[in-house]
Amino acid sequence: NIEVYERDGVYQIIATEIAPLGVGVMHVQLEQTKKKLEKMGVFDVNIKKKIPLVPKKIAVVTSLTAAALQDIIHIAERRYPVCNIEVYPAQVQGTAAAQTICKALSSADKSGADTIILARGGGSSEDLMVFNDEAVALSVYACNTPVISAVGHETDTTLADYAADMRAPTPSAAAEIATPDKSDILNAVRLLRQKLDKAMELKLDKAVSQIESCDKLLKLYSPEKRLEQSEKAVCDLEKRLSQIMERRLEKLSVKLDGYVSSLNILSPFNILGRGYAIVQKDESVVDSVSMLNVGDEVDIKLSDGSVSANITFVK
Template identity: 30%
Template sequence: MVVPTEDMIEGAPLTVSELTRLVRESLETEFSRVIVEGEIANLKVPSSGHVYFTLKDESAQITAVLFRAAVRFLKFRPADGLKVVCRGRLTVYEPRGTYQVIVESMDPCGRGALQLAFEQVKGRLTAEGLFDEERKRPLPFLPIRVGVITSPTGAAIRDVLRVLRDRFADLQVLIHPVPVQGPAAARAVSRAIDEMNRHSLDVLLIVRGGGSLEDLWAFNEEEVVRAIVRSRVPVVTGIGHETDFTLADFASDLRAPTPTAAASMIVRSKIELHEKIDLLARRLARGARSVFQEQRSRLRIASRDLGDLAVLLERFAQRVDDLAGRLRAAWRERGNGQRRELEGAVRRLMRRHPEAGLARQRGRFETARRILAPSMRTGLGVRQQTLRRLSERLTALSPLGVLSRGYSLTFTLPEMAIVRSAAALSAGDRIRVRLGEGSVDATVDRCMDRKEKELKIGNLNWKRGDDKPDNIQERQIENWKL
């Protein structure tokens, strides 16, 4: 500190510049580091980027300046009426002879100022897309390795460990202790997030107990938010109480109202999992029974349809037997009639005994016999052919009949879906071929569609759709290249 001497007081007078310089040197020596709290007033931000304002309280005020180099490190946007804590040094602005504070850093203080700073940072980070729902990652169904970032001495870590142990005791828990409030908390938490990402974790918890807005402010710092966003491990936050919201909550993949709730939300109860498995097993059994009953019903309907065909066949057989019986009866009746006519003729002949009459009757009898016999044979043949056609049609409609004629059915394995086109298969697929007798399991080596089929005739190769050479006989075809 520069102390005025007696020579300065009684000697030659000082110039204004000299006095101002002495005052500046004295202030800068005595107040090289000051922390001052006050309310911002008369805020001005010229094109230079420097911030000029007045710090005031109920009874005094002082001018202050925040140079552009320090402005970029601010975590909020200064505004009139905002209560702040400024750190810097005291000096004198010699051209005006006024003393002022050169501010090096500034933080909001008081709930109103902190809330304003919270909204300002939130708006800026929201505009960057850091809080978008599309960015957030799903949590694993059942994590095995869980990381926890919190204070090692608070109630939060005890609650989290108790819940994890009660719900699923087989978990591996990795704890990274950090301070959860104070000026060093934000840097410690962001570094802990980066450090935990170097371990093979399934999910990461960031928790702490309740507190005031000032106590929770470390979790509103931008460096913590950005560390959560760049984390490769899904992050779940449980900070404060249900009514407390921090910017870390908006950036995390899942926000829990309390540390206890955070632990409950990431780990499913082993008892609940067993109950769900039992429920799924019962549903699977019911579904299997339903499918079995449906297939059995379809089989019963198919069997009934086959039974109807058998009944129809029996009906046709009965019809044929009836027609054959009627034919035999007609034959007998016609024969009996002819016999009666013959007997009448014989009686008449015996009565008349004319040779010519006997000859005429014999002629009529022979004519009737020649007409009747072919007619009966023709009618019986027609009915037998009808019966044969019906029997052949019935046999052709049977799936087993189709297979017995050399055809086959191909199914994919293990789905047992019918293959209708080579395009539905790929090399290496497993198939089952149903034959007339038995089935064959095979593996596809190559798939060819209709356009790829070729015929090899002699030493010439040609595709279907091309004209065959005229000078090659059909008997020269050595094999089909299918």
């Protein structure tokens, strides 16, 4: 405000706010916004999302006429040609730039992309000021999809860089970060195939060994094997039984011969051979004269036959 003292012709300027002129004003505002976002946790490194190693689709938020877009597409096609690149156009400078960037980020986040690249080529500090806009930083922070910020040159740093999950020094570097090198993937595939072949070979060897073990066990405990064992056991038992029976018969034969010898020794027929005879009456042996009467008929057995006789007298 200006106050005038008419009497003395003195003008007095009353300052209600003091701020640096030009770039200084923007710097102060930037620091204030940065502190505000820090308190909100927008720059918290603990919540940064990992960039997918093998993306299927990458969303690029930049100007359609930017050289950075061609760099990203060229590098992505060279490194990982199977990846789909979708471009979400936005103004990267001017008064409406912040609004278009926020809208493009929202659309890219909903597209199902694996990674978002927010890119702009080099420029002056004033050209990059849109990426220091609070709304842009919050839009980057709000994305559920991992965001790589590649704004300006390697020495340029914006609030969008701090809010992003990863900062790339250049758009070309962002493309390299977002895509794997196909040669590395092919080498990894070859290595995995070798490991898989070796694992399969070991697994097959183990399976063959198990089958052979099972086959041995089946042969060992199979009904056929048990029948063979039983058959052998029966044959062994038959042999043992035959041997036992032979020994038993031999013993009985010897015993029988002893009985025969004893009988022969005690047999009355042996006595007949020495001149004796056996007298029988009515098939009963006569061992006393009292058993006979005159006129009785008797049989007399001799060693070589028998004769009949009549009793004429009893003495």
